[in-house]
Amino acid sequence: MNGLVDLVQWVWGISAGAQAVLCWVLFLSGNFRRIPVFAAYALANLCQAILMLMIYKRIGFRAESAVMLAWSWQACIQILRAAATTEAIRLLLKPYQGIWGLGRRVLAGAFGIIFVVALGYSGRNIGWAILLVDRGFHLAFAIALVACLLLVHYYSVPIHAAYKALLGGFCFYSCTVVLANTLGGILFVGGNPNFQAIWNLLTMGAFVVVLFVWANALRKPLPEPMPNVGPPEAVNSYWEISPQINERLRQLNDELSRLWKSEVTHS
Amino acid sequence: MSLTLILLGMLVAVVLSLLAWAFRSTKEPVGSQSFARALQEDGRAHVEFLPQIRQALAREDEEFLSRAGGSRLRRRLKTERRRVALSYLNALRQDFEGFLRMAKIIAMLSPELGVGQELERARLTVSFLWKYRRVQLSLYVGHLPLPEMAALGTVISGFSVRLEAALKAMGERSALAAEMISPSDRGRIHFV
Numbered sequence: 001m002n003g004l005v006d007l008v009q010w011v012w013g014i015s016a017g018a019q020a021v022l023c024w025v026l027f028l029s030g031n032f033r034r035i036p037v038f039a040a041y042a043l044a045n046l047c048q049a050i051l052m053l054m055i056y057k058r059i060g061f062r063a064e065s066a067v068m069l070a071w072s073w074q075a076c077i078q079i080l081r082a083a084a085t086t087e088a089i090r091l092l093l094k095p096y097q098g099i100w101g102l103g104r105r106v107l108a109g110a111f112g113i114i115f116v117v118a119l120g121y122s123g124r125n126i127g128w129a130i131l132l133v134d135r136g137f138h139l140a141f142a143i144a145l146v147a148c149l150l151l152v153h154y155y156s157v158p159i160h161a162a163y164k165a166l167l168g169g170f171c172f173y174s175c176t177v178v179l180a181n182t183l184g185g186i187l188f189v190g191g192n193p194n195f196q197a198i199w200n201l202l203t204m205g206a207f208v209v210v211l212f213v214w215a216n217a218l219r220k221p222l223p224e225p226m227p228n229v230g231p232p233e234a235v236n237s238y239w240e241i242s243p244q245i246n247e248r249l250r251q252l253n254d255e256l257s258r259l260w261k262s263e264v265t266h267s
Numbered sequence: 268m269s270l271t272l273i274l275l276g277m278l279v280a281v282v283l284s285l286l287a288w289a290f291r292s293t294k295e296p297v298g299s300q301s302f303a304r305a306l307q308e309d310g311r312a313h314v315e316f317l318p319q320i321r322q323a324l325a326r327e328d329e330e331f332l333s334r335a336g337g338s339r340l341r342r343r344l345k346t347e348r349r350r351v352a353l354s355y356l357n358a359l360r361q362d363f364e365g366f367l368r369m370a371k372i373i374a375m376l377s378p379e380l381g382v383g384q385e386l387e388r389a390r391l392t393v394s395f396l397w398k399y400r401r402v403q404l405s406l407y408v409g410h411l412p413l414p415e416m417a418a419l420g421t422v423i424s425g426f427s428v429r430l431e432a433a434l435k436a437m438g439e440r441s442a443l444a445a446e447m448i449s450p451s452d453r454g455r456i457h458f459v
Contacts, residue, residue, distance in 0.1 A: 098380035105382060139275075142282050149289035154389075155371055164290050171286050175279040182272045238377035242384045245370045249391040252363065253398060 004197040011204045016049040018211035025215045034222045035091070038084040038166065041077070042214075048073050071130050078137055081170065082111075085141075088166050089148055092159060095226040098238070099155050103148045110147045114140035128185075135181040138174035145171050165217030169210040176206035353406050360399055367392060 022042050026032045032039035051073065055066050086107065093100035118136020145167060152159065159167075180202035187195035329348070333341045370388060374380055 096375050097378040098374060098376075102380045102382060102385060139278075142279075146282050146285045146289065150285060153289040153291070155375055157375070159290065168286060168290065172283070175283055178275055179272070179279055182275050186269060186272060235377050235379045238373050238380070241373055242370065242381065242388075245366055246384060246387050246391060248366065249363075249388065249395060253391060253394050257398060 004194055004201075008197050008200045008204070011201060011208065012049075015204050015208045015211065016046070016053075018208050018215065019046040019049060022211050022215045022218070025218050029218055029221050031218050031222050035084070035087055035166075037080065037087040041080040041084040044077055044080050048077060074134070078134075082141065085145060085167065085170050088163055089152075091222075091225050092152065092163050093157065096155070096157060098235075099151070099157065103151050106151055107144050107148045109144075111140045111144035114143055131181050131185060135178050138177040138181075142171050142174040142178070145174075160223055162217045162220070162222055165213050169213050173206050173210045177203055180206075349406060353403070356399070356403060356406065363395060 019042065023039075023046055026035075026039050026042060052070060055069055059066050086104075089103060089107065090100060093103055115136055118139060119133060121132060121136070149159075149167065180199050183202070184195050184199035187198060192198075329344065332344055336344070367388075374385065
């Protein structure tokens with residue numbers, strides 16, 4: 001038991017150090033200017049680590065006020081995380097205004113739907129509800145992010161390695177939190193005394209990995225965003241051609257259906 | 268509760284697999300050549316060979332050769348016609364993919380996209396691929412009446428010319444816009 005707690009403290013220390021390194025890298029490379037929301041997110045994480053250390057030392061680890069403070073701060077971090085992700089995708093799709101408009105809607109729509117469904121499953125007990133809402137948030141976040149990235153892939157938009165690291169890190173961490181919260185809940189219900197330590201190890205361990213990946217990816221300055229690739233008049237061509245292509249595809253589908261029907265009749 | 272863990276574990280595995288798939292390098296990144304290549308490919312559509320295919324798959328020819336040539340020739344004819352039909356179906360798919368590629372380029376250049384249009388195209392693409400596989404399988408098994416296949420080509424023919432004109436016009440306007448941007452920025456533009 002003590003060994004596990006010691007390990008958690010070690011991982012916590014490494015995590016705090018990695019957060020400091022990430023902030024330092026962002027400052028040195030000048031990337032905090034290109035991705036200010038992400039820089040704010042990294043700084044907020046570091047502040048959270050310092051604040052939590054002070055609170056736990058002063059009022060204890062299990063005090064209700066400490067738990068409420070930790071989760072309130074966490075809510076701010078979640079908002080910053082969502083904003084930082086949107087910022088990265090916006091920079092990625094800056095030259096493609098139309099795709100960005102579509103991606104924004106996919107991101108908001110997918111997140112909204114899944115999060116509302118997840119909220120419906122959260123219990124009445126406040127402690128339990130926080131865990132389920134947090135899991136719902138991360139699940140909705142990961143699915144919405146992947147949906148948006150699939151859209152980016154569909155339109156063959158190239159993604160710079162640094163943005164892959166940023167977005168991949170967010171998605172990986174959220175997936176780990178989803179599993180850690182579920183496993184933590186199972187252990188808690190089963191009366192396992194180490195449930196908190198295991199939950200902490202899983203989430204912090206994943207976060208440490210992601211922090212190092214981010215720090216490595218952001219060592220060099222991010223590429224300048226490209227200007228818009230299409231002229232404003234291109235929208236007219238889009239509205240002229242796009243329905244025609246769809247009509248042609250519809251006809252082709254109808255022909256294939258007819259072909260299939262005639263095959264069924266012959267046999 | 269452990270069932271929840273298994274289900275969520277599977278969901279997470281799917282999400283991470285899709286993430287890895289989305290991060291794969293695209294076959295055709297938006298580069299200087301892709302726009303021009305789309306125009307060139309468009310000029311060489313397989314539907315140009317539609318009359319020949321129609322002739323090769325004509326029912327009258329089959330009936331005549333079956334009557335005149337006997338069972339051996341009939342079998343050989345059937346095999347040859349199936350091979351032609353399969354190649355033609357494959358070529359039609361290439362034309363179809365060419366249209367989709369051009370539709371994507373137009374969408375990328377446009378500062379505004381219609382959600383309905385894009386969703387409809389995605390739905391039609393999935394539907395096309397499903398039906399295409401079904402027809403292909405029927406051809407392999409030897410169930411499909413070949414003459415009806417020729418009708419597929421008419422859907423694609425003629426459309427490529429209009430698309431080419433629209434893309435050329437957009438390309439010219441994009442090039443004009445590039446000229447108006449400062450020389451240092453121009454190096455980072457990826458069209459034409």
